[in-house]
Amino acid sequence: MLLSKPVQKESKIQPIFGFAFLGIILFMGYNFLGSGMLFFRLIMGLTLGYALSRAYTGFAGSVNRAYTTGSTKLMRTLMFLFFISTMVTTAFLFNSDPTTFGLWINPINFGLIAGGLLFGFGMAFSACCASGVLTDLVTALPRALVTLVFFGMGVFLGFPIQRSSEFVTTTWFNSSTFERGVFFPDLFKWDGMNGYLGAVVLTGLLCGVVVFFSFMYERSRKRKGLGTTHFMEAMQDEPDTFDSKDYSLFSNETYNRLFIRPWTLKEGAVVIALVFALLMGVTGSGWGASTPYGFWFGKVLMLFGVSAEALADFTLGAPEHYSAPFFSHPINTQNMGILLGTLIFLLTANKFKETFMSEMNLSLRQFFLFALGGLSMGLGTRLANGCNVGALYTPISQFSLSGWVFLVVMVLGGILGNKFAKAWSSQ
Numbered sequence: 001m002l003l004s005k006p007v008q009k010e011s012k013i014q015p016i017f018g019f020a021f022l023g024i025i026l027f028m029g030y031n032f033l034g035s036g037m038l039f040f041r042l043i044m045g046l047t048l049g050y051a052l053s054r055a056y057t058g059f060a061g062s063v064n065r066a067y068t069t070g071s072t073k074l075m076r077t078l079m080f081l082f083f084i085s086t087m088v089t090t091a092f093l094f095n096s097d098p099t100t101f102g103l104w105i106n107p108i109n110f111g112l113i114a115g116g117l118l119f120g121f122g123m124a125f126s127a128c129c130a131s132g133v134l135t136d137l138v139t140a141l142p143r144a145l146v147t148l149v150f151f152g153m154g155v156f157l158g159f160p161i162q163r164s165s166e167f168v169t170t171t172w173f174n175s176s177t178f179e180r181g182v183f184f185p186d187l188f189k190w191d192g193m194n195g196y197l198g199a200v201v202l203t204g205l206l207c208g209v210v211v212f213f214s215f216m217y218e219r220s221r222k223r224k225g226l227g228t229t230h231f232m233e234a235m236q237d238e239p240d241t242f243d244s245k246d247y248s249l250f251s252n253e254t255y256n257r258l259f260i261r262p263w264t265l266k267e268g269a270v271v272i273a274l275v276f277a278l279l280m281g282v283t284g285s286g287w288g289a290s291t292p293y294g295f296w297f298g299k300v301l302m303l304f305g306v307s308a309e310a311l312a313d314f315t316l317g318a319p320e321h322y323s324a325p326f327f328s329h330p331i332n333t334q335n336m337g338i339l340l341g342t343l344i345f346l347l348t349a350n351k352f353k354e355t356f357m358s359e360m361n362l363s364l365r366q367f368f369l370f371a372l373g374g375l376s377m378g379l380g381t382r383l384a385n386g387c388n389v390g391a392l393y394t395p396i397s398q399f400s401l402s403g404w405v406f407l408v409v410m411v412l413g414g415i416l417g418n419k420f421a422k423a424w425s426s427q
Helices: 013-032 036-054 061-069 073-093 110-126 132-139 141-164 184-191 196-223 231-236 252-260 265-283 291-302 308-315 330-348 352-356 364-384 388-397 401-426
Strands: none
Touching: 013 036, 013 330, 013 352, 036 132, 036 265, 036 330, 061 073, 061 110, 061 196, 061 401, 073 196, 073 265, 073 388, 110 141, 110 364, 110 388, 110 401, 132 141, 132 330, 132 352, 141 291, 141 308, 141 364, 184 196, 265 388, 291 308, 291 330, 291 364, 330 352, 364 388, 364 401, 388 401
């Protein structure tokens, strides 16, 4: 697995390739992407991929780690991420019209519940989510590739349901600003701050409730002797023994601190929140990842003679989603940046070779498990109108009640999925 250690003199080729590769990516992106906005998306993706990988974090792990090890530290860190991200949202919306932003205020309906359950269920099988499958293409290629193919199939098959079924498009509850869902500031218009003081306080309370139950669960596991520390969390929490009196710019120790030493979960959360702030400021929206996977699946079908028009007719979408150049779509570009950001971290940290080769074996039983995981997650994203970033992180950060509903049902689905996966693996 990945270890934190200084770069040895005899193995500097990977870091050299890493920095050279980063330079090539930036040069190609600047000169050949169609617009400055696409180049911005590439940089955001690179940053997200690097942060997710170096902090060894991911939304799927919040449930999977808790189930397998009893550690809820990642779940608690996500609550920290959600809360500081709502501060970012408040800064942009306080003196603005929220309807001028592309906020993810999702419907609350049966689709959200069913989609969250399906997503959590599949997340347990494949040990990743929509963003995690991109980082895992570098760190666990066979598992991630099978997951991605069937994830894309699930999204593709779910498009017509998402776009035509009332149980997905309508909402049981809505507030005054948005007809499609509940926007927390609408509930506190009397607070003297356009509702944002109450919205932030409510979000903080909900985050606190999750943290409280996380600690209770972890304590229960440990008292029963069933709790262990996740190996990477233990490594991230190792004390920093660096003494500034020994500082030297050109040394293995400095390189280790700058490019190899794992970030803590909170350090990763802060970087992700900064990216979220930039996305809010530049694009007026949030972070999404899963929708393009359906377009990718459609592009594969086009290689076998299916026309873009036929794909659009089936999915109730536009032919341009399938016929347009790959890098003309902003989320395609950002998603590719996530994959490349992971690769750059592993190369500059001198870990690519050992990591890439660590999960190359794949049994037939595992293939079916990962395929089912990908298909379940893909369909779940269409019913819930997003994945762990599009239905969970971004909506919660933008004060949508739907994100909290998704969190509850996603956790329930993850528990069921982990139980099923454990039983499947033991056969």
